[in-house]
Amino acid sequence: MKILICSIMPQGAYSGGRYHAWMMAQAFAALGHQVTFWTNNTPIFIDDFEDFDFGDRFALRLTRDFSDTPDGPWDFVWIIPHKHPPVKVFRRALDISVANKAKLGMLSFETPNWIAKTAEHGTNQKPWDAWKAIGPHLDVVLASTLEGETHAEEYFADTGARFHHINPPINDLAAAEAKALAVKSDDRRSVICITRFGGAFGYKGGMELLDHAGPALSGCRLTFIVGTATMDESIASAYHAWGEEHDVEVHFQHRVTDVEKFKLLYEADLMLFLSRFEGFGYPPVEALYCGVPCVVYDLPVLREVSGDKLIYASMDEPEELAPIISDVLDNLPARQSEIRQHDYSSLGFDAYVRLIDDLLGREAEYAPKANVTSEDELQATCKTLVAIDQATAKPVGRSGTPSLKHRIKQNFVRLLAGTFRRVPVLRKLFGQAILSHHNLSLLLEDRAMATLMFENRKALTLAIRRNPGFLKHLMLSPQAQELLPEVLASLREKEAVSVSQIAEEFQETKNS
Structure with missing residues (x-):
């Protein structure tokens, strides 16, 4: 069987999910399959696997932006998902699976619904929009744990995918x-x-x-x-x-x-x-x-x-x-x-290989969804994925200034923030939402949003206590710099945080 694994790879940084995917690729090769790992950067951990020598059964193929197409034919295409756009790799994986009538699988580390239920960093679901778009085309979702499988079944409900879980091995x-x-x-x-x-x-x-x-x-x-x-x-x-x-x-x-x-x-x-x-x-x-x-x-x-x-x-x-x-x-x-x-x-690699072999054996009886995917269905999903990428780009006019559409949207958000400020309950909820937003620095460019955040003293204090480096993040915003001294004075009175630590970080960041 020829297997293509499609994944972005952070440059010069470690990713547990990419490491897991690399292990899965090695397991496929250990079972005698022809495996190509298609990615945009050489993994930082590649030398850790020098003893995993499967000859020409395993190949790393680097790409600049996933515009090229690895030589097939392919029997199984795997998406190694990521949270933030660009999501072109999702679209290209779908293209290749349909063109080759190959099964499409996703290695799921944790789904957005699971993160939203249990973790502060999962309140904003938009970074995972591509997962929803690709869901109806998935043949298989392989989770890392039983709990992960349960949440994946909920997140990808009604997609017709089959769900499994296998714990990743250690090296x-x-x-x-x-x-x-x-x-x-x-x-x-x-x-x-x-x-x-x-x-x-x-x-x-x-x-x-x-x-x-x-x-x-x-x-x-x-x-x-x-x-x-x-x-x-x-x-x-x-x-x-x-x-x-x-x-x-x-x-x-x-x-x-x-x-x-x-x-x-x-x-x-x-x-x-x-x-x-x-x-x-x-x-x-x-x-x-x-x-x-x-x-x-x-x-x-x-x-x-x-x-x-x-x-x-x-x-x-x-x-x-x-x-x-x-x-x-x-x-x-x-x-x-x-x-x-x-x-x-x-916990070792050999035990993992046996479990992967069992998974492929169970999947052998099913035909790929790509056999019945129409051109209209393919184009509709690809259009959605392109729109997700385009939505993340900040629109600019010909002069390089923000476009009229962007300025209208920005003014609407400011108007909304002003309205929320007049209602105590809404003001508290809005302030908490700002603090948990995945792109806090952009929100802090606006004084109204910065003010709302600082008015929510309890959430702000918690954020500072959990991560003192959060102060440095705040100091990147001119609006926050103007408001921060007043808040620190209030926190100092309540002894909510270490005064000396705050003062040192505040002054150091201000000087830099």
Whole structure:
């Protein structure tokens, strides 16, 4: 069988979803299929798979904008979805599947309805519009977990797709190499935290330890493994100052290889994974494989995947973190013994390949939807996908200034904001909506919206407490700069946030 996997790839940054897709592609090749991974950038993790050598059965094909067409014929086309436009890859995958009468599948990490129910960053559904458009053409939706499959069935209801779930595997070949290299240190206990920082990744919990875990980690070495190449210097400075205060040796490791990551895990005594939403959650599984106790927030999907092997804390009571961490470190031999008594071979690549083989066997009896897709249906969906891309481009007139249509829309939003300000309940709801908007910096260009946000003090305080770097984001807006001092004075009176931290970040950002 010839299989085409279509995916955008972030340049120079790690993506757990793309990593999962690459694993799936390797599994197809391991089963003897001809696989082409069609993407716009070389994956940052490609060298982690140098031991996965399937010869000419696997090929990476790079494209500038998915305008070219990989040579077929194709039997199965897979979309690796992403949230934000451009969504041309969706349209091209559909074109190719119909032209080749091939099945069309989607690897689903987490669907928008699931995120909207459980995570703050999922309140705006528009970035996922392409998923809805492509839904009726999907033959198969493969989720990472049973919970993910359940939400996918709800989201893609009435599309006629078939739903499955398979947990993604870990790179056990890299783990085996790392285990031979690991050397534990006796000077400090080693704690690993895999996370991301910044406004878009606030739900990953990167800032949680500042407020809740200082004394519990005293005397430890805390290493953050960060999936991005860089991070806000103010966050690193805040953690180093915190570390000095609590006798915690703080380190940051960016974009480590799989071998480097597993080596750190084998050398660690404890992992902290404080994400508030996950579609699967690789780090806790990798920690268990390495025999490392892992403290996580109590997410249903983590319980599904790892059961009682993890150590759970309540997201609603983050003050529980310190005593839980202290208890684990005080009883480390017993905790490690509990974890290491289990067999984790089912987490590896070979077990995953068997599950993928079973999936393809079950799917073999079904004919592709592409056999009965009409030209009108294809063109209607492609037109919708093109419109989604066009809607994200800021319209400009010939002079380069915003078009008349854009200015009318902007004035209407301002009028709407002014109306909402006069009604207390609507004012509160509108302010919360602004704070959760996926493109906050654009909204803050307008004084009326900035004012509404600052009037909603409770939501603003929560945003600042969860991510102090949020202040720097606010300072990018001239309107916010004008209003921020008054708000900070109010927060200072209520002792809602660290005064010194706010003052330092405020002044540093203002100067820069």
